[in-house]
Each structure stands twice: as structure tokens, then as C-alpha cells.
Amino acid sequence: MxxxxxxxxxxxxxxxxxxxxxxAQRIAFHLLKIPTPDAMRLxxxxxxxxxxxxxxQRCFNFSxxxxxxxxxxxxxxxxxxxxxxxxxxxxxVEKTQEFRGRYHVLQGCLNPIEGIGPEQLRxxxxxxxxxxxxxxxxxLSTNPNIEGEATAMYLARLLGPLGVMVTRLASGxxxxxxxxxxxxxxxxxxxxxxxxxx
Amino acid sequence: xxxxxxxTYLCQYAFPESVSDDAAPAAASVVIxxxxxxxxxxxxxxxxxxxxxxxxxxxANGEGKTNLLEAIGYLSSLSSFRGASTDSMIGIDDEQxxxxxxxxxxxxxxxxxxxxxxxxxxxxxxxxxxxxxxRDLLGTLRVVVFAPDDLAIVKAGPGGRRExxxxxxxxxxxxxxxxxxDIDRVLKQRGxxxxxxxxxxxxxxxxxxxxWDTKLAEVGERxxxxxxxxxxxxxxxxxxxxxxxxxxDAAVTMKYRRSWEGSLLxxxxxxxxxxxxxxxxxVGPHRDDLEMSINGLPARxxxxxxxxxxxxxxxxxxxxxxxxxxxxxxxxxxxxxxxSELDEQRASALVRxxxxxxxxxxxxxxxVPAGAKPSASYVVVGGQIREQHG
Numbered sequence: 001m002x003x004x005x006x007x008x009x010x011x012x013x014x015x016x017x018x019x020x021x022x023x024a025q026r027i028a029f030h031l032l033k034i035p036t037p038d039a040m041r042l043x044x045x046x047x048x049x050x051x052x053x054x055x056x057q058r059c060f061n062f063s064x065x066x067x068x069x070x071x072x073x074x075x076x077x078x079x080x081x082x083x084x085x086x087x088x089x090x091x092x093v094e095k096t097q098e099f100r101g102r103y104h105v106l107q108g109c110l111n112p113i114e115g116i117g118p119e120q121l122r123x124x125x126x127x128x129x130x131x132x133x134x135x136x137x138x139x140l141s142t143n144p145n146i147e148g149e150a151t152a153m154y155l156a157r158l159l160g161p162l163g164v165m166v167t168r169l170a171s172g173x174x175x176x177x178x179x180x181x182x183x184x185x186x187x188x189x190x191x192x193x194x195x196x197x198x
Numbered sequence: 199x200x201x202x203x204x205x206t207y208l209c210q211y212a213f214p215e216s217v218s219d220d221a222a223p224a225a226a227s228v229v230i231x232x233x234x235x236x237x238x239x240x241x242x243x244x245x246x247x248x249x250x251x252x253x254x255x256x257x258a259n260g261e262g263k264t265n266l267l268e269a270i271g272y273l274s275s276l277s278s279f280r281g282a283s284t285d286s287m288i289g290i291d292d293e294q295x296x297x298x299x300x301x302x303x304x305x306x307x308x309x310x311x312x313x314x315x316x317x318x319x320x321x322x323x324x325x326x327x328x329x330x331x332x333r334d335l336l337g338t339l340r341v342v343v344f345a346p347d348d349l350a351i352v353k354a355g356p357g358g359r360r361e362x363x364x365x366x367x368x369x370x371x372x373x374x375x376x377x378x379x380d381i382d383r384v385l386k387q388r389g390x391x392x393x394x395x396x397x398x399x400x401x402x403x404x405x406x407x408x409x410w411d412t413k414l415a416e417v418g419e420r421x422x423x424x425x426x427x428x429x430x431x432x433x434x435x436x437x438x439x440x441x442x443x444x445x446x447d448a449a450v451t452m453k454y455r456r457s458w459e460g461s462l463l464x465x466x467x468x469x470x471x472x473x474x475x476x477x478x479x480x481v482g483p484h485r486d487d488l489e490m491s492i493n494g495l496p497a498r499x500x501x502x503x504x505x506x507x508x509x510x511x512x513x514x515x516x517x518x519x520x521x522x523x524x525x526x527x528x529x530x531x532x533x534x535x536x537x538s539e540l541d542e543q544r545a546s547a548l549v550r551x552x553x554x555x556x557x558x559x560x561x562x563x564x565x566v567p568a569g570a571k572p573s574a575s576y577v578v579v580g581g582q583i584r585e586q587h588g
Contacts, residue, residue: 022317110406112390117406146383146413154409183334184372 060105060122062087070102077101079136085109085143093141109142109151130162137165144171226527228339229556232300237289239265240581249573252557256564257578263560267532269297273310274341276332284314301339310338340369340529342518344536348510352497356487363425363488366517370524377421381483384414392477399474407470415463418483422456429454429488432516439512443547448492457485507539515551528555535560537567
């Protein structure tokens with residue numbers, strides 16, 4: 001539709017998650033319009049990130065070094081692993097400031113439709129860490145959807161025989177919210193998993 | 199006609215303050231007072247003021263009668279009862295369509311609006327407040343649609359019968375809707391594993407299938423129990439309605455037949471070998487059937503066309519009653535060209551059995567069955583609606 005390089009740019013942007021054809025076109029035209037140094041800064045940021053950032057050899061989170069900051073930190077508690085699907089989930093859990101243990105990033109969840117089975121995930125690496133790091137509890141923090149639940153169940157079955165405590169994130173009501181605004185399914189789940197007040 | 203491209207379009211529209219009669223209904227009910235369509239199929243800009251009782255919409259074939267009912271159905275279920283895609287409901291030259299209805303819910307005015315978008319997400323507003331999830335609209339307006347295709351519920355394969363049960367369950371409780379989509383999702387994932395395995399029975403494949411089986415068994419058992427409870431509730435009502443519509447004392451029986459015995463998890467385990475070979479899931483809620491017979495003979499294979507049609511009508515009427523009973527609010531009845539297929543006796547029996555709720559009826563012939571007392575009549579020509587007086 002457009003001249004070669006312009007269309008190439010639109011096509012590449014359109015491959016990004018959450019960017020549709022219209023947004024891709026808008027961003028491309030924006031990039032062509034801005035001063036060259038501004039565009040180069042973006043291009044360099046991408047190049048630098050791709051060159052320097054790798055996966056942490058232990059937890060498979062993004063890292064600038066062989067081990068990420070969390071894995072190499074001495075102030076984190078050993079023995080507890082929080083298993084998440086993606087690096088962005090590490091950020092989400094970290095924001096709570098409630099978890100002082102370490103992470104393991106699966107890099108996805110079981111999703112046969114997309115061709116993702118256990119071999120495509122960092123499952124064997126997780127199993128290897130249980131003995132190696134004397135893990136006592138694994139918190140399965142995959143998403144509360146069909147695929148996330150299936151992944152959690154799959155891992156729980158592998159981890160069970162290893163003698164480690166396996167827990168799953170609770171699901172229920174958002175804090176600070178109103179009951180009336182909760183959707184029926186979430187509220188129903190919260191009712192189902194209610195607990196005694198001490 | 200092109201709709202303005204921004205969503206602010208939804209907000210600019212002002213409905214008349216009140217179009218209701220003074221007489222508020224005694225029982226819990228929902229009444230559609232005003233329906234407005236913009237770029238919805240052949241309705242570029244239509245507005246129709248409905249009566250609380252029976253509204254009759256006439257017009258030749260292809261003028262847009264069914265489209266009206268489809269739009270109302272869309273506000274109810276966010277899908278087309280004809281199984282059409284969102285795209286096909288938007289005017290051919292348009293990017294967006296808007297369906298808007300002014301409702302009276304237990305005497306209170308409520309404005310619901312849905313914007314269908316060819317490219318982006320479909321948006322929904324209630325009283326001009328956008329809903330975060332379009333699905334939150336479900337349950338606001340409940341309808342039961344009678345269509346000529348209903349014959350297929352009795353005559354065709356089990357899919358339509360499961361669909362009927364699931365539609366009723368879905369409009370009764372969101373949990374059933376959630377379970378149903380979970381089942382679909384798990385079946386797709388399980389199917390993908392079966393295909394990728396290519397007949398292999400490695401530990402890897404077995405372990406993955408174990409997980410999907412557990413999930414399918416959990417949700418499947420729950421959903422099938424709900425279907426069975428519904429059949430138990432609906433069955434005596436269908437039997438009584440069938441006799442009334444047919445005008446004889448035929449005995450209708452309904453039986454939900456599971457595609458497995460014992461626990462679903464065990465059945466899936468037993469079926470696994472065959473599943474892997476055939477690369478499909480052979481047992482589960484998606485293989486069940488609702489068997490119906492008239493005087494002991496299977497309605498699907500042995501019923502006459504008239505008997506099958508009468509049974510289909512009885513099923514729809516019974517669905518309406520069960521939804522009303524379970525949620526405490528009468529669904530609106532939409533009759534899409536149903537009377538043209540019925541003889542005089544059955545037509546007037548249907549009129550007699552229809553609940554005393556708002557009913558919108560389309561007819562190509564313009565004739566109304568004996569006993570029906572329309573509160574208002576309309577003619578649709580080329581996507582334009584006119585009220586008929588006298």
C-alpha cells in the first residue's frame with residue numbers, strides 16, 4: 001500500500017501484541033514525522049535491550065546478568081518459590097511487597113491450541129530447583145483462567161511427590177471494592193472459598 | 199448512512215423522558231417501550247414505540263421484520279439468535295451499528311445501548327454509563343424467541359437440543375454461561391492435545407490429558423447435572439403444553455441421555471485410547487442428547503411434521519415459563535413468523551397458551567390468529583417502520 005520502507009515499518013509494528021493495523025499505521029507515521037534523533041533513541045533502546053537483556057539462568061525472568069537481581073539478592077528468603085507465567089507477573093507480585101521469596105518464570109502456560117505443551121515451558125528447570133535450592137513451598141501463581149488453572153494442576157501433580165508444600169493463590173473479591181460491583185462468578189467463588197473469622 | 203466514528207455518539211441521543219403508560223405491571227416484568235436501530239442490517243435509522251401487550255409487525259419478506267427481533271435478541275444475549283456474526287448485523291456500507299432500547303423494569307426506566315463495531319470492541323451502556331465488560335449486560339433483558347427454524351430442535355441432531363437447554367440455563371444464571379464456555383475451551387485444548395499427539399501415548403501426553411480430563415470432568419458433571427435438573431423441571435410443563443396445543447391426549451416424554459455412565463473422569467480415562475486414535479473427545483457434555491418421544495415413539499424419527507412443530511413450540515413456551523419461575527421475571531416473547539406454519543386450531547391454542555407478557559410478533563401475511571388482541575400494529579417496508587392505526 002505504501003512505499004517499501006514505510007510499509008515494512010507498519011508491518012513490523014503490526015506484529016506487536018495489542019497493536020492493530022490502524023495503530024501500527026499511526027505509530028509509523030508518528031515515527032516518520034518526529035526528529036531523527038528521537039527516532040534513533042527508540043531504535044537504539046531496542047538494540048541495546050536485545051543485546052544486553054537475557055533470561056536469568058535460574059528463574060528465567062529478564063535479566064542483564066546471568067542471574068537476575070532477585071536471584072542474586074542475599075536479602076531474599078530461600079525456600080519459597082513463586083511460580084508465574086510471565087515476567088510481567090513478577091512485577092505484579094513484587095508490587096505487593098508481601099513476598100520475600102524467589103520466583104520462577106514459566107514463560108507461558110499450557111495452551112495446546114497455541115502449540116504450547118510442558119516442553120515449551122520452563123518446567124524441568126523448576127523441578128530441578130526444588131532439590132537444588134531446598135525449596136519447602138511452591139506458590140502456584142498462574143492466571144485464574146482455564147489455561148492457568150490447568151498449568152497449576154499439572155505442576156501440582158509433578159511437585160506433589162517431591163515432598164514440597166504446594167499452594168495456589170486464592171481468588172475472590174478485590175480489596176477496597178464494593179460487593180455490588182463484583183461480577184457473579186468472582187463473588188460466587190469468594191463465597192465458595194469463604195473462611196472462618198477468628 | 200455513516201454513523202459518527204466516536205463513541206460519544208452513544209451519549210448524544212436523547213430519548214423522550216417517559217413513554218410509558220400509567221398502569222405499572224403488578225408482577226416483576228420487563229417491557230420494551232422504545233427500540234431504536236442505527237445501521238443495523240437494513241435499518242439505517244428506525245425507531246419503534248412498542249405496546250406493553252401484543253405488537254404485530256407485518257411486511258413482505260426481506261423488508262426487515264426479523265432484523266427487528268434479532269436486534270432485540272442482541273440486547274438480550276449479545277449474539278444473534280440466527281447465529282449471524284457481528285459483522286453481518288452491521289449495515290453493508292457501515293462501520294458501526296447501534297441498538298438502543300428504553301425499558302421499563304419493574305416500573306423504572308432503563309436505557310440500554312449496544313454499539314456493534316466492525317473493527318473494534320462492541321460497547322454497551324446502561325443508563326448512559328458504559329459497562330466495563332459487555333457481558334455485564336446479560337440478564338438485563340430476557341427474551342424467548344420462537345422461530346420457524348425451531349423445528350430443527352426436534353428434527354435435527356442433538357446439538358440444537360443441547361443448545362436449547364444451555365440457552366435457558368444461561369439466561370437463568372451466569373454461572374451456567376461460564377461453565378458452558380469453560381467446557382468449550384477445555385474441549386478445544388483437549389482436542390489440540392489429541393491431534394498433536396498423533397496417536398502417541400507418551401507419559402507427557404498422558405500427564406497433559408490428565409489435567410484437561412480433570413477440569414472437563416469437574417465442570418462437565420456440574421453442567422450436566424444442571425441440564426438434567428432443567429429437563430426434570432421442564433418435562434411436565436412440555437407434556438401439558440403439548441396436549442393443549444395439539445388438542446389431543448398424546449403423551450410426551452423427555453429424557454436426558456448422557457454419553458457416559460458412572461463418573462465422567464472414569465469415562466474419559468476409559469475412552470482415552472479411542473480418543474487418541476480418533477483424535478476427538480468421544481464422551482462428555484458435548485455428546486449428550488435430549489431424547490423426546492410422543493406416545494412412546496421417538497419424536498425425531500417418527501413424529502409427523504405437525505407433531506414436531508407442536509413439540510418445538512411447547513419447548514419454547516415451557517422455556518419461557520421456567521425462566522420466569524427461576525428468575526422471578528417474565529421474559530419478553532418474540533414470535534418470528536411462527537403462525538404461518540400452524541393450522542388454525544394450533545394457532546389459536548398457541549395464542550391461548552402465550553403468557554400475559556409483552557409479545558412481539560412478525561407476520562408476512564399481515565393476518566393475526568383468532569383470539570389475539572394486538573395493542574399495536576406496524577408495517578416494515580425497506581427498513582422503515584410505520585405504525586398502523588385502526
